[in-house]
Structure formats: C-alpha cells, structure tokens
Amino acid sequence: MSYLELLKLAAPExxxxxxxxxxxxxxLTSTRAKALCPIVAAIGTAVAxxxxxxxxxxxxxxxxxxxxxxxNSLFKIICLVLALVTVPLASSEKSLRNPGEYxxxxxxGAVGLMLLVGSEEFLMIFxxxxxxxxxxxxxxxxxxxxxxxxEAGLKYFLFGSTASAFTLFGISFVYGMAGTTALAAIGQxxxxxxxxxxxxxxxxxxxxxxxxxxxxxxxxxxxPDAYQGAPIPSAAFIASGSKVASFVVLGKIVLxxxxxxxxxxxxxxxxxxxxxxxxxLAALSILLGxxxxxxxxxxxxxxxxxxxxxxxxxxxxxxxxGRDGFSATLFYTSVYAVTLVGAFAxxxxxxxxxxxDDLQNFAGLASxxxxxxxxxxxxxxxxxxxxxxxxxxxxxxxFSAAFRAGGNHGLLWLVALALFGSFVSLYYYxxxxxxxxxxxxxxxxxxxxxxxxxxxxxxxxxVSTSLDLFSxxxxxxxxxxxxxxxxMPQTLAARILASLP
Amino acid sequence: xxxxxxxxxFAGAIVLLVLPRGFARWLALVTAVAGFVIGVATFCQHDVxxxxxxxxxxxxxxPALGMNYxxxxxxxxxxxxxxxxxxxxxxxxxxxxxxDRANEFFFWLLLVVGGSYGxxxxxxxxxxxxxxxxxxxxxxxxxxxxxxxxxxxxxMKLTLYSFFGGALVFLGIIAIYVTGGxxxxxxLAQFQFTPQxxxxxxxxxxxxxxxxxxxxxxxxxxxxxxxxxxxAGSMLLAGIVMKLGAYAGLRVxxxxxxxxxxxxxxxxxxxxxxxxxxxxAVALRQRDLKFVIGYSSVSHMGFVLLGxxxxxxxxxxxAVLQMFSHGVIGALLFAVAGRMIYRRTRTRExxxxxxxxxSRALPFAAFTFVVxxxxxxxIPGFSGFAAEITILIGAWKSYPLAVWITGAGMVLVAAFTLxxxxxxxxxxxxxxxxxxxxxxxxxxxxxxxxxxxxMFATLAVGLYPKLLLDRIQPAVEAMRFLK
Numbered sequence: 001m002s003y004l005e006l007l008k009l010a011a012p013e014x015x016x017x018x019x020x021x022x023x024x025x026x027x028l029t030s031t032r033a034k035a036l037c038p039i040v041a042a043i044g045t046a047v048a049x050x051x052x053x054x055x056x057x058x059x060x061x062x063x064x065x066x067x068x069x070x071x072n073s074l075f076k077i078i079c080l081v082l083a084l085v086t087v088p089l090a091s092s093e094k095s096l097r098n099p100g101e102y103x104x105x106x107x108x109g110a111v112g113l114m115l116l117v118g119s120e121e122f123l124m125i126f127x128x129x130x131x132x133x134x135x136x137x138x139x140x141x142x143x144x145x146x147x148x149x150x151e152a153g154l155k156y157f158l159f160g161s162t163a164s165a166f167t168l169f170g171i172s173f174v175y176g177m178a179g180t181t182a183l184a185a186i187g188q189x190x191x192x193x194x195x196x197x198x199x200x201x202x203x204x205x206x207x208x209x210x211x212x213x214x215x216x217x218x219x220x221x222x223x224p225d226a227y228q229g230a231p232i233p234s235a236a237f238i239a240s241g242s243k244v245a246s247f248v249v250l251g252k253i254v255l256x257x258x259x260x261x262x263x264x265x266x267x268x269x270x271x272x273x274x275x276x277x278x279x280x281l282a283a284l285s286i287l288l289g290x291x292x293x294x295x296x297x298x299x300x301x302x303x304x305x306x307x308x309x310x311x312x313x314x315x316x317x318x319x320x321x322g323r324d325g326f327s328a329t330l331f332y333t334s335v336y337a338v339t340l341v342g343a344f345a346x347x348x349x350x351x352x353x354x355x356x357d358d359l360q361n362f363a364g365l366a367s368x369x370x371x372x373x374x375x376x377x378x379x380x381x382x383x384x385x386x387x388x389x390x391x392x393x394x395x396x397x398x399f400s401a402a403f404r405a406g407g408n409h410g411l412l413w414l415v416a417l418a419l420f421g422s423f424v425s426l427y428y429y430x431x432x433x434x435x436x437x438x439x440x441x442x443x444x445x446x447x448x449x450x451x452x453x454x455x456x457x458x459x460x461x462x463v464s465t466s467l468d469l470f471s472x473x474x475x476x477x478x479x480x481x482x483x484x485x486x487x488m489p490q491t492l493a494a495r496i497l498a499s500l501p
Numbered sequence: 502x503x504x505x506x507x508x509x510x511f512a513g514a515i516v517l518l519v520l521p522r523g524f525a526r527w528l529a530l531v532t533a534v535a536g537f538v539i540g541v542a543t544f545c546q547h548d549v550x551x552x553x554x555x556x557x558x559x560x561x562x563x564p565a566l567g568m569n570y571x572x573x574x575x576x577x578x579x580x581x582x583x584x585x586x587x588x589x590x591x592x593x594x595x596x597x598x599x600x601d602r603a604n605e606f607f608f609w610l611l612l613v614v615g616g617s618y619g620x621x622x623x624x625x626x627x628x629x630x631x632x633x634x635x636x637x638x639x640x641x642x643x644x645x646x647x648x649x650x651x652x653x654x655x656x657m658k659l660t661l662y663s664f665f666g667g668a669l670v671f672l673g674i675i676a677i678y679v680t681g682g683x684x685x686x687x688x689l690a691q692f693q694f695t696p697q698x699x700x701x702x703x704x705x706x707x708x709x710x711x712x713x714x715x716x717x718x719x720x721x722x723x724x725x726x727x728x729x730x731x732x733a734g735s736m737l738l739a740g741i742v743m744k745l746g747a748y749a750g751l752r753v754x755x756x757x758x759x760x761x762x763x764x765x766x767x768x769x770x771x772x773x774x775x776x777x778x779x780x781x782a783v784a785l786r787q788r789d790l791k792f793v794i795g796y797s798s799v800s801h802m803g804f805v806l807l808g809x810x811x812x813x814x815x816x817x818x819x820a821v822l823q824m825f826s827h828g829v830i831g832a833l834l835f836a837v838a839g840r841m842i843y844r845r846t847r848t849r850e851x852x853x854x855x856x857x858x859x860s861r862a863l864p865f866a867a868f869t870f871v872v873x874x875x876x877x878x879x880i881p882g883f884s885g886f887a888a889e890i891t892i893l894i895g896a897w898k899s900y901p902l903a904v905w906i907t908g909a910g911m912v913l914v915a916a917f918t919l920x921x922x923x924x925x926x927x928x929x930x931x932x933x934x935x936x937x938x939x940x941x942x943x944x945x946x947x948x949x950x951x952x953x954x955x956m957f958a959t960l961a962v963g964l965y966p967k968l969l970l971d972r973i974q975p976a977v978e979a980m981r982f983l984k
Binding site: 387403404409416 | 562563564565566627630631632634635637638641642645646653657660661664665667668669671672675676678679
C-alpha cells in the first residue's frame with residue numbers, strides 16, 4: 001500500500017479539505033469575501049463530486065477504515081450535494097458575519113460526513129462522528145448576535161458530546177468482546193456464540209449514541225432548540241446531511257456488525273436484540289414527534305418535531321433489515337434530507353422578509369411570493385406523504401418493506417402505527433399551508449421594509465434581494481427535485497438498490 | 502384514446518397557472534369539454550370491448566418494484582368517466598362568476614377532475630392510489646380558500662377523513678402488494694389470497710374507500726364539507742369524489758378479496774340501510790338548504806353500498822348506475838342551492854328563503870329545482886328511479902328485509918325533498934301574493950347551459966337506462982366475486 005494510492009482513494013475528502021482551507025484564505029484576504037467564498041466552495045464541492053465518480057468501484061484499506069463501494073460512493077455524492085445546496089443558503093444569510101469561516105466549517109463538516117459514510121470500522125466511524133459533531137456545534141452557535149443561537153449551540157454540544165461518550169463507551173465494550181473494531185469481523189465473531197450480557201450493554205450504548213444523532217425519542221430533546229435557534233443553514237445541514245450519514249452508518253453497524261444480535265421485533269414474538277430496541281425507539285418517535293408537533297406555533301420547532309417522527313419512520317427499514325429494508329431506509333432518508341433543506345430555505349427567506357419564523361409570519365405568503373408558497377407546499381406535502389411527491393413513494397417503499405419482513409407480517413403493528421402517525425401529521429402540515437394560502441397578512445405585523453425608505457435603504461434592499469436570489473433558485477431546484485423523485489423514483493431507488501450487495 | 506382525458510385535464514391545469522386571469526374560466530371550460538368529448542367518443546365506438554378491463558396503456562414505471570403506468574377501461578370505468586366529464590363541465594359553468602384568484606380556483610378544480618379520471622382508469626394499484634390521494638389536497642384548498650360557511654373547519658374535517666381512509670387503504674394495498682407479489686389489478690384478480698388475510702384486509706380496505714363514499718357512521722365529513730365548499734366544490738364532491746370511494750371499493754376491495762367480501766357483506770348491507778334511513782331522517786330536520794342536500798347525498802350513496810352488498814348482477818349494476826345518477830342529480834341540486842339561490846339571496850336558511858317568493862323571482866331556478874327534486878325522489882322517468890329500482894330488485898334476492906326498510910326510507914327521502922322544495926320556492930304568503938317579487942339578478946346563460954346539461958343527462962338515462970346498463974352489466978358479470 002503506497003502512500004500515493006491512499007491519496008488517490010481519499011482524493012474526494014482531500015479535495016474538500018483543500019477547498020475548506022482555500023475558502024478560509026479567501027475569507028481572510030479578499031475584500032469581496034461574501035461573494036467569492038460561496039463560489040470557491042461550490043467549485044470545490046463539484047470537483048469533489050467528480051472525484052468520487054472517478055473512484056474505482058471497490059477498494060478496502062486497513063481492514064475497513066476506508067471502504068470504497070458503490071453504496072459508499074453514492075452516499076458520498078449525496079452528502080456533497082447536500083453540502084452544495086446548503087452553501088447558497090449560507091451566502092444569503094445576513095447574520096453570518098464571517099462567511100469564509102462559516103463555509104469552511106461547513107466543508108469540514110462535509111468531510112466528516114464522507115468519512116462517516118466511507119468507513120466500516122468503529123474507530124474511523126467515531127472520528128468521522130467527532131469531526132462532523134465539532135463542525136456542527138460551531139455552526140449552530142455561529143450567530144454571535146443572537147442569544148438563541150448560542151443556546152442552540154450549547155445544547156447541541158452538551159447533548160452531542162454525551163452521545164459521543166455513550167458511543168465510545170459502547171464501542172469499547174464491543175471491542176472488548178469481539179477483539180476487533182472492523183464491522184465485518186465483529187459480525188463473524190458474534191455469530192460464533194450466544195450474545196453475552198456485556199456485549200448487550202455495548203450494543204445498547206452504541207445505539208443510544210446514534211439515537212441522539214438521529215433525534216429519535218426519547219433522545220430528541222436537543223432537536224427543537226437546535227433547529228429553532230441555530231442559523232438557518234446550520235439547522236438545514238444538521239437536519240439533512242448529518243441525518244443521512246447517521247442512518248447509513250447505523251444501518252451498516254447493525255446490519256453488518258451486529259447482525260447476529262438481531263433479535264426480533266415481531267408482535268407476540270419479541271426476542272432480545274437490537275431490533276426490538278430500535279422498534280421501541282421508532283414507535284416512541286412516531287407518537288411523540290407527531291403529537292407534540294401538533295401544538296407548535298413556530299415553523300422551525302414544528303419541523304424539528306416532525307423530524308423526530310420521520311426518524312421513527314426511517315428506522316422501520318432498518319428494523320425490517322435485508323437489502324429491501326435498508327434500501328428503503330436509504331431512499332427515504334435521502335429524499336427527506338432534500339425536502340428538509342428546501343423547507344428550511346423557504347423558512348430562511350420568510351425570516352429575512354418578515355423578521356421571524358413563527359406561523360403568523362407565513363400568512364399571505366401565497367400572494368407575496370407564489371413560487372415560494374408553491375415550493376413550500378411541495379416540501380410539506382411530500383413530508384406528509386402525498387402523491388405525486390417523493391415522500392409518498394418513499395413511504396410506500398418503506399412500509400411495504402417493513403410489512404414483508406418478519407414471520408407472518410410480525411411488523412404489522414409498526415406499519416399501522418406509522419400510518420396512523422402520518423395521518424396525524426397531515427393536520428399540522430396542512431395548518432402551515434392554510435396559513436400560507438388562506439390567511440391574509442394581518443396589518444399589525446411589523447413590515448420592516450416599508451417605513452421611511454430612503455436612498456440608502458433601497459441599495460441595501462437590492463443587495464439583500466440579490467442574495468435572496470440564490471436561496472430562491474435553490475428552493476425551486478429542490479422543489480423540482482422532490483417532484484421529479486416522486487414521478488420518477490426509480491432514478492434514485494434503482495441506484496440505491498443496485499449499490500447494495 | 503380515453504387516456505387523453507387525464508393528460509388533457511392535467512395539461513389544462515398547468516397551463517392555467519401561467520395564463521392571464523381573463524382566460525382562466527375559458528381554458529377550464531375547454532379542458533372540461535375536451536375530457537367529456539373524449540369520453541363520449543369512446544362511448545360511441547362500437548368495437549371497444551367493455552366487458553373486460555382491457556389495457557389501454559401500459560408502460561413500465563418503477564420496474565424494480567413492479568409498478569407500471571397501466572390504464573384500462575371497461576363499462577364501469579367508462580360510465581364514471583362520463584359522469585366525471587358532465588360534472589366537470591357543469592362545475593366550471595356554475596363557477597363562471599369566480600373572479601378572485603380565478604386561475605388558482607380552476608387549477609385546483611381541474612386537479613380534482615384529472616385525479617378522478619386517473620382513479621377510474623387505473624389498472625395498477627399503486628397508480629390508482631396515487632390518483633386517489635392526489636384528489637385530497639386540491640379539495641382542501643378549493644374549500645378553505647373559496648368556500649363559505651365555516652370553511653376552514655369543513656375543509657380540514659373533510660381532508661382528515663379522506664386521509665384517514667387513505668391510511669387504511671394504504672395498509673390494505675401494502676398487504677395486497679406484499680402477499681400477492683404484484684400491483685397489476687388484472688393479475689391480482691387471478692391470485693388466491695388466503696381466507697385469513699382476506700378476513701382482515703377486506704374490511705380495512707373497503708372501509709378506507711367507503712369513508713369517501715360516505716358510509717355510515719363515517720359520513721359526517723360529507724354534509725359539513727358540502728356546506729363549506731364553493732358551489733363547484735360541492736358539485737365535484739357530490740358528483741365525483743364520493744364515487745371515487747365507491748368505485749375503488751368495488752374495483753379493488755370486492756374484486757380482489759371475494760371471500761372477505763362474502764364474510765363482511767351483511768355488515769355492509771346493514772350499514773348501508775342505516776345510512777339511507779338515518780341520513781334521510783336527519784335531512785328532514787335541517788334548516789340550511791345545503792345541509793339538506795348534503796344528507797341526501799349520504800342517503801343516496803347508501804343505495805350504492807346496498808347495491809354492492811347484494812353481490813348479484815342486478816344489485817351491483819344498479820349501484821354503478823346509481824353512481825352515475827347521483828353524480829348528475831347531486832351536482833344539479835348543489836348548483837341550484839349554491840349558485841342560483843345563495844349567490845343571489847346570500848342565505849340558504851329555509852326559514853329566510855320561504856318569505857322571498859323565489860318561484861316568481863327566479864322561475865328558471867324553481868323549474869330546475871323541481872326537476873332535480875323529482876329525480877332525487879326517484880320519480881319514474883329520471884335516472885334515480887332506474888338506478889334505485891335495479892338495486893332494490895337485486896336486494897330482494899339477497900336481503901328482502903333491507904328492501905322493506907329502505908322502502909320506508911324512501912318515503913323519508915320524498916318527505917325531506919318536498920319540504921325543502923316547498924320551503925325554498927313555493928312557500929307563498931297568501932296575504933302577500935300581490936306584492937312584486939324581489940329584484941334579483943337574472944339567471945345567466947352559463948347557469949342555464951350547465952343546468953340544461955345535467956337535466957338532459959338525468960332524463961336521458963332515466964328514459965333509456967339500457968344506454969348505460971348494457972355497458973355496465975357485462976363488466977359486472979366479469980367480476981370475480983360473482984363467481
């Protein structure tokens with residue numbers, strides 16, 4: 001193994017790191033950093049995507065530390081695309097004073113995602129998690145002028161570091177029992193004998209750490225504050241990229257590493273293992289997420305609780321297991337990530353226009369900006385699972401995989417619960433749409449851009465609208481993508497299915 | 502060719518979004534007429550085999566999961582495509598006065614119509630469900646933005662009921678897909694599902710669909726939704742949307758799960774009869790004209806379910822005919838109440854209307870309402886009679902007792918219809934006869950055209966029901982649960 005070969009196989013990660021450093025330099029030296037940094041970042045990310053495409057289809061370095069497979073490459077691309085669509089949101093956010101630093105941290109977070117996705121070995125997974133986590137803590141607390149951003153950052157940091165501690169603790173137990181940190185080798189070792197109690201502790205600890213990351217109830221408590229307080233692009237990235245990568249890794253850990261300790265989540269036939277534990281997490285998330293979301297008056301909090309519920313649905317595929325279930329989970333979480341970045345982008349534009357992101361700030365959006373309103377309805381209806389949008393197909397795929405798994409339709413109870421949850425969820429999504437399409441903007445709402453508009457204000461206004469243009473283009477592209485993936489789901493589903501062994 | 506009903510309607514809806522406001526209603530009318538003309542053209546072709554659910558289009562869609570874009574046609578589908586076309590045209594004509602956010606209004610309206618065509622023609626289960634759910638959200642916006650009394654409540658209630666039914670259906674479809682291994686309705690109709698699966702999957706699936714058909718006791722969305730909706734919204738709800746549920750219940754639940762159907766059909770019959778009598782009794786006590794009509798819709802849809810439950814050719818053919826008939830009559834009743842009366846008097850309260858001497862002020866409206874009421878009561882010569890008598894003949898073979906009870910229910914139907922008719926139009930205060938009738942905007946030409954189309958349809962089918970029955974009956978005979 002020559003060093004050059006390693007560099008070749010890790011080229012995408014290296015390119016993103018170099019881009020991050022370049023963005024940092026540009027941000028420090030250029031006077032027009034605000035415009036240049038996003039462009040440099042976008043070019044670098046695009047080149048990295050190209051580099052992923054050039055990788056060989058299979059390679060395995062250092063016993064799984066860096067694995068290149070069709071699945072890993074596909075999800076590296078998805079993570080990079082998610083970073084790429086977050087960049088324009090960051091560039092239109094006025095409150096971020098140092099765009100260079102912010103975008104550099106975002107790119108480092110993307111490297112964390114790629115390491116996480118590209119590894120099948122516990123130590124590298126942990127390093128990826130930490131790199132991602134540290135970047136996200138900084139991003140969440142980046143808006144120094146806003147107390148809520150600091151609160152979001154601190155809460156996310158405290159919960160996240162506790163979760164990391166759990167994961168590391170669990171990994172050490174698993175290592176102690178199996179004598180290795182590579183997932184495939186762990187799977188073989190565990191298959192040899194019955195599950196020891198100590199190993200069970202290790203598995204539970206590891207999974208708790210990931211439950212924090214995907215915000216599954218009852219480990220979701222950081223999510224509402226982080227989603228609401230963090231700057232919009234940070235929240236979007238936490239909700240999308242971090243979640244996709246976590247699901248990919250979680251799936252690999254339990255389906256490869258812990259495969260022998262699966263147990264059974266079938267109704268009346270539960271067997272100890274990770275699948276009943278995940279089933280309980282999923283059921284709690286679906287119920288709690290949907291019911292608490294009903295009572296929210298802030299759109300970002302609402303999205304946070306709905307994210308908890310969606311985390312629950314997504315777990316169904318992993319519980320179902322197999323090629324079918326895992327590919328359904330991967331499809332659903334990718335689609336969900338794209339949808340949520342779009343929804344956050346809309347929230348960002350509304351927030352800049354009307355000052356906040358409570359429900360009433362969305363009143364009359366349909367008459368102010370039909371395009372944004374239409375896009376938001378595409379995102380929310382896709383989340384609710386209505387056709388012909390991507391979320392509908394995703395749910396069908398996911399639920400049919402779960403129904404098929406287990407003996408005698410044992411997971412029917414979870415499928416029925418998830419369907420009930422999505423029935424409840426339609427109500428709160430419709431309430432948002434009702435405010436957008438039906439309600440008129442009340443005159444008492446302060447309108448910042450109307451009073452004493454002098455010459456100076458007009459130029460300021462022009463700058464902000466041109467920056468908003470990036471956000472609006474992103475929103476439109478994402479809405480088109482959600483619609484496209486709903487009408488032509490096989491473009492993504494077939495790729496995911498083909499990439500799984 | 503029939504597939505173009507779907508494409509034309511959706512294309513019209515999308516073009517509407519970019520069109521200047523003045524053209525919106527014209528484009529909507531052209532689109533609706535085009536859909537109807539395509540339906541009629543297919544109806545007139547003699548070489549089409551309507552006895553079997555013959556494939557019209559079949560293109561692979563998601564090959565990995567066995568989904569196809571698959572459309573098919575038989576006599577049942579064609580009948581419902583026709584009533585969709587008629588209801589769509591008249592709904593556009595009766596919305597000629599919508600000027601506020603007109604493009605949006607007709608966009609949502611055409612989505613409902615296009616989705617309904619899709620449901621009636623789908624031969625792939627996933628596709629059918631896609632179109633079925635596609636109709637839900639446009640209904641919400643149509644009512645919540647453009648409706649009247651208590652519109653946001655009515656819209657939300659209707660949407661949640663629909664989506665609740667949708668969730669049940671979703672579960673049933675997943676069960677079919679996973680155990681049957683296919684989504685093709687014709688293939689699945691050959692598949693033997695285990696009796697154990699049928700016994701629980703049938704009620705879930707049928708109930709899910711029947712929510713939209715207004716089955717008692719899950720019917721309560723219908724009256725509130727109808728009342729809250731704008732005129733065109735109520736016309737589409739009564740004319741088409743309630744048929745979606747009944748049609749899908751027949752095509753999917755009953756046809757795929759014949760044994761499950763046999764186990765549960767008595768329950769369906771009981772619920773249907775309760776629905777017929779209960780809704781008619783409630784209608785008798787309503788003060789709002791639209792509530793009267795809303796409950797009458799539930800009562801008429803009860804006949805459809807009763808027809809299904811008979812499980813013989815007469816009953817089921819009659820049920821399909823009743824879907825057509827009620828689509829036309831329900832639309833006509835709502836058109837009179839919502840557009841002709843409410844837009845002019847600003848009230849639908851029977852007490853307020855009775856003092857207005859409306860039969861003199863709006864003679865055309867009075868005439869239309871008399872025709873519609875007669876058709877609704879089941880006077881021979883109108884389509885309602887032809888359909889209900891066929892259903893009752895079928896029911897006599899299976900559930901004689903149901904016929905007796907339903908017969909009593911029909912007296913109630915006559916009672917509330919006559920009461921509404923008298924109170925709204927003919928409650929002339931004798932002391933006041935000399936007084937001039939109140940000044941009202943005359944009935945416009947689009948209203949006359951729309952009413953004329955609907956009255957023609959109910960009369961034509963009433964006088965010559967063989968026109969439709971000859972096409973419905975072979976298709977029903979081909980269904981599996983009869984064998």
